[in-house]
Amino acid sequence: MREALVEFRNVSFRYGEDQPWVLKQVSFTIYKNEWIAIIGHNGSGKSTIAKLMNGLLFPQEGTILINNVPVNEETIWDIRKEVGMVFQNPDNQFVGTTVQDDVAFGMENRGIPREEMVKRIDETLTAVGMESYRLTEPHRLSGGQKQRVAIASVLAISPELLILDEATAMLDPKGRMEIMQTVSNVRERLQLTLLTITHDLQEVVQAERVIVMNEGEKWKEASPREIFAEKKELQRIGLDVPFIATLAEELKQQGMPITNEPLNHEELLEDLWTLHSKM
């Protein structure tokens, strides 16, 4: 039986009493050590979900549990040790004058002893591949490097859940690749549950499960393969479909019986090969 880390039970949220509901009766569970992606059009409520998870916002209705503890004013300080977030803009997240100061900042706030801090700075900067930049000033780093340091700073608190809220959106393709490689490496080294909020289809395909949000409601929750099988519907709610899924759909329209919902080049080529051998 999988252990639940985050539970949303009928959560509704709005920014003010005269404002429309941003989230409407949303329920889902995130399990320990899984990689889950949340996608949805701008304004669908994705980022609000992230902010509710570590008590930056509180819902008007419903309950949010982290490790079976309800998120509220009394519990947020403990919960923020469990839930770390990296945001979109790499320039808005630096507080230290050097990379290692920045990683130390969150630990200092939590009163972690010096010897432990030194050890964790080593570990986390190595995990994100930034160990040789310890004394570098943040403004000398590229966007991708800044986000890697931001991830290290969060990992130093050793949270159970790492949320990347469009953390690659402002990066160039090289920066995006750096981050996704970093995240895969980190997940191999540490026990970590990962939530990525993103428009990037490559990030979505890598996740084990996807929650699709539409106009404040949970539209669907399934594996990437099941989600991308519903191309027409996804496009209707303003989302994109990977190139391979689109091509597979067109091939089906041509009468080629492709059944496996391929998500990458190898899978589609394999399907074509098998089909062709039978022809």
Place this chain on the structure above:
Amino acid sequence: MDITFKNVSYIYQQNTPFAHRAIDNISFHIPSGTFVAIIGHTGSGKSTLLQHLNGLVRPSEGEVKIGDFLLSHEHKPKNLMELRSRVGVVFQYPEHQLFEETVAKDIAFGPENFGVEQAEIEQRIKEIVPAVGLSEALLARSPFELSGGQMRRAAIAGVLAVKPEILVLDEPTAGLDPRGQKEIMDMFYDLHQQQKLTTVLVTHSMEDAVKYADHVIILNKGTKYMEGKPEEVFIQQEALNQVQLDMPEMIQFMQAFQARFGTEIPFMRQTVEDLAVQIQEALKGVDVHE
């Protein structure tokens, strides 16, 4: 208006120990009416290059010609204002530059500064607002009450209201969701064709470049690395990988297809639908029963 760069270099903080050559000996020619994509990583010199297009900076070496306007280290055109009214620049995150009380006033700000008459401005707003996908009902609202996508459109309307002949777009879809990205790019493409604009798109997206541009320039570390038609440039996998760029996904798939089945499907900027037909045709000729 044609755009010509002749041996252009730009040096920040010239004659100081901090001197930095942001672009280095770049030459190219873009005929009027072209849709050109400029691609390169952060730090490749893209932003510096585009600041030359409306005279925000002048070259440290070499010369830039925009139509009849000549920019060089020695030569500053007297009528820079006119150049700027003919070259519209949509900077990154243009919504950060919204400031007026209402959307209508914000759109009018540019043309007012260039001395366009009030009646003419109102006429232009009437045309532009639907073209950028905004409703007229929003004109009286504060731009800060709009959604992110609407703010982006309002800011773009402000640039279009000046009626530029050259439109420079610096990553115009950054931060938008997939539908917003497609709508904005399709809008620029329609405007480009209807108004016979010369469009310069700075982008990270190989997919957008291959879809919209008829000419691409790839920059690397301040120099021109590759230049040509998308169908010529984007099939050069090794050269692109050298500068950490990838081929557009369709071309990657076509090359993988060729490797697997030994049959080539040439890249002609075809649609996915056409590609599906070609794959089916190609497979008929392949014999896998050895």
